[in-house]
Amino acid sequence: MCPMSELISELESVVKAKLQLHMAERQILEVASLICVQELALEAMQATSRAVFDAWIAVLLVMVEQLGLLECPRCAKRRKLKMRPKDPMHIDVLGLTVAVPKPYLECGHCDAPGLSVLKLLTGLSSGEGSAQLKLLAAYCASKASYGKAQQEMRVHHNQELERTKLRRMALEVEQEAMAWAEQQRQEWPCNAWSRRPVSKEWRS
Numbered sequence: 001m002c003p004m005s006e007l008i009s010e011l012e013s014v015v016k017a018k019l020q021l022h023m024a025e026r027q028i029l030e031v032a033s034l035i036c037v038q039e040l041a042l043e044a045m046q047a048t049s050r051a052v053f054d055a056w057i058a059v060l061l062v063m064v065e066q067l068g069l070l071e072c073p074r075c076a077k078r079r080k081l082k083m084r085p086k087d088p089m090h091i092d093v094l095g096l097t098v099a100v101p102k103p104y105l106e107c108g109h110c111d112a113p114g115l116s117v118l119k120l121l122t123g124l125s126s127g128e129g130s131a132q133l134k135l136l137a138a139y140c141a142s143k144a145s146y147g148k149a150q151q152e153m154r155v156h157h158n159q160e161l162e163r164t165k166l167r168r169m170a171l172e173v174e175q176e177a178m179a180w181a182e183q184q185r186q187e188w189p190c191n192a193w194s195r196r197p198v199s200k201e202w203r204s
């Protein structure tokens, strides 16, 4: 079993055991109600998603330290890792929009500009969607009008997207794919990409 499947099956059995105990202690009217069970299922899903993204940020913060990013590149002194709790970053992933803390590095010793940890390590900034969601948006938009694509995203993928955003996402797909290919080529010089001829447009 791969590490992810192992983790998921472990989590599932813990969640199941706890939910069973919780429901066993409820009144009959609560247990017999599909609305109550549905509410529990949705809340549990949302909490799990939040936990996944919180864990992600926590791990990224450890990486900042491990990669030596706390050292200011301008004055070589130690930068501070700060958060703006009231200004989270909003990211759209398949099925939901998540708000995650937006940590940033700030040097109190020189005038080096502040730097978003998420931007630095993941390339993401607020309002962005996952590549998978963008592909889906592009696919839906290519099949039908943006209005219909928007409806499709809502009904079948539980994703509420503004029309302009959907349009932007669909248009970004090609650009994103090209940037990704270029990134792969630069980061992994030994892989197959480097052996392929790279057109000039990709470099610019």
Ligand SMILES: [Zn+2]
Pocket (backbone or CB within 6 Å): 072, 073, 074, 075, 076, 077, 107, 108, 109, 110, 111, 112
């Ligand atoms: Zn500095």
